[in-house]
Amino acid sequence: TFFGTMYTSDDRGILFSKSLERHLFDGQRKSDFTNITSLRGVYLTNKLDDSRIRSVISFNRGGTWRQLSKPENCNLHIHGEHSRNNRIVPMLALTEPTAVGLVIAHGTVGDSLSSSQHPDVFVSSDGGYNWRGTLRGPHHYSILDSGGLVVAVEAHRDAQVKTIFSTDEGQCWKFYNFTKQPFFFAGLASEPGTKAMSVSVWGFRPEDDGQPMWVAVTIDFQSLITRETDQDYEEWLAHSSHMKGDQERNGCVLGVKETYRRLKKQSVCRNGRGFVVNKKQSPCLCTREDYLDYGYYRHKNTSECVRQSSAPNKTLEMCLSGEEDELLTAYRKVPSDRCEGGFSPQLAVQTVKLVLILVCVGAGVVVLVAVVSAVFTVKRMVYRNG
Numbered sequence: 001t002f003f004g005t006m007y008t009s010d011d012r013g014i015l016f017s018k019s020l021e022r023h024l025f026d027g028q029r030k031s032d033f034t035n036i037t038s039l040r041g042v043y044l045t046n047k048l049d050d051s052r053i054r055s056v057i058s059f060n061r062g063g064t065w066r067q068l069s070k071p072e073n074c075n076l077h078i079h080g081e082h083s084r085n086n087r088i089v090p091m092l093a094l095t096e097p098t099a100v101g102l103v104i105a106h107g108t109v110g111d112s113l114s115s116s117q118h119p120d121v122f123v124s125s126d127g128g129y130n131w132r133g134t135l136r137g138p139h140h141y142s143i144l145d146s147g148g149l150v151v152a153v154e155a156h157r158d159a160q161v162k163t164i165f166s167t168d169e170g171q172c173w174k175f176y177n178f179t180k181q182p183f184f185f186a187g188l189a190s191e192p193g194t195k196a197m198s199v200s201v202w203g204f205r206p207e208d209d210g211q212p213m214w215v216a217v218t219i220d221f222q223s224l225i226t227r228e229t230d231q232d233y234e235e236w237l238a239h240s241s242h243m244k245g246d247q248e249r250n251g252c253v254l255g256v257k258e259t260y261r262r263l264k265k266q267s268v269c270r271n272g273r274g275f276v277v278n279k280k281q282s283p284c285l286c287t288r289e290d291y292l293d294y295g296y297y298r299h300k301n302t303s304e305c306v307r308q309s310s311a312p313n314k315t316l317e318m319c320l321s322g323e324e325d326e327l328l329t330a331y332r333k334v335p336s337d338r339c340e341g342g343f344s345p346q347l348a349v350q351t352v353k354l355v356l357i358l359v360c361v362g363a364g365v366v367v368l369v370a371v372v373s374a375v376f377t378v379k380r381m382v383y384r385n386g
């Protein structure tokens, strides 16, 4: 069908809830799911809507999804594995945990992902909330110096290849002709991780005898960017691009807000080899948004948890351990949510009747020893919203 449903599990990995329907899932059993590793809780992927491919992003580990916005009522759509497989783009979206907030990807602006339109390169510096077009046409790109430096090479099959680089996450690009003798570009390679400040461009050059000769050129930016000072850093509150105005909740995702120390965009300065991601975490006050449970949905207006009419009935309570273990409580803290204080679902004691059927199983032979039907009155803890 070229699509499937994506589910996310609870913190115990037992119950799964629907996260995204019509998730693009091609014939090679691959999806466009991308973990944006440069910002906590952000996932990017594509879905199939009326045979159109559209990009969606989640900032809360798949809890909710939305389209990527661009001005003028248009949406940005990001090419994923599906497009790379079809040779529409040479590279997937690039993110690195050490380059906090930085995302580089190929995309097109419009109603849906288009394969006829040339993909351009877009950059986000806040983990996918805001995007800007940075390079026309497909490129190969690489993140160096923990995000302090971005290098790109145009992905066309012409002989003349040029390297361009940016020290401000793609706001400005500088050209560099790294060789006088042109060659056919094959790839861009750098040391794994992002600490390196050098990149190798490799390809081949046809020789007179008709045999191609492999060429690799290493460009070292070390001597170009030497500045390393404290004044070039700023504090950045992650996830602060949404919920503006609500100071208390601003930046809160899954109960925590995080402030990072990042290089200012304008500074031509390097993070250096010794760079480590520096972040401060503080817990947020809990709200209803921090709670949800399987079989419930969030009421749009009140954010109260409402039972789904299609959800399985109460037998789910017993099927795991045979005890009156409450599997569903309406308000269970969202997995990995670390909020403190604030809203707390109030406990109420409700009496329900459960019918227990005891079945004993003999050695090899199924012997129904006794079927005891008893009506137990069990005190059942039910969370009611306070």
Ligand SMILES: *[C@@H]1O[C@H](CO)[C@@H](O)[C@H](O)[C@H]1NC(C)=O
Pocket: 035, 036, 037, 097
């Ligand atoms: C996404 O990446 C982060 C950071 O590398 C990692 O901790 C997390 O487990 C990843 N999540 C998924 C669903 O791959």
Ligand SMILES: *[C@@H]1O[C@H](CO)[C@@H](O)[C@H](O)[C@H]1NC(C)=O
Pocket: 160, 175, 176, 177
């Ligand atoms: C790079 O090479 C092109 C020709 O291929 C030339 O027009 C341009 O001036 C060169 N740029 C630099 C900075 O040398």
Ligand SMILES: *[C@@H]1O[C@H](CO)[C@@H](O)[C@H](O)[C@H]1NC(C)=O
Pocket: 300, 301
């Ligand atoms: C939510 O509120 C809006 C306006 O305040 C109203 O139009 C809509 O019907 C409400 N939705 C539900 C499900 O009650």
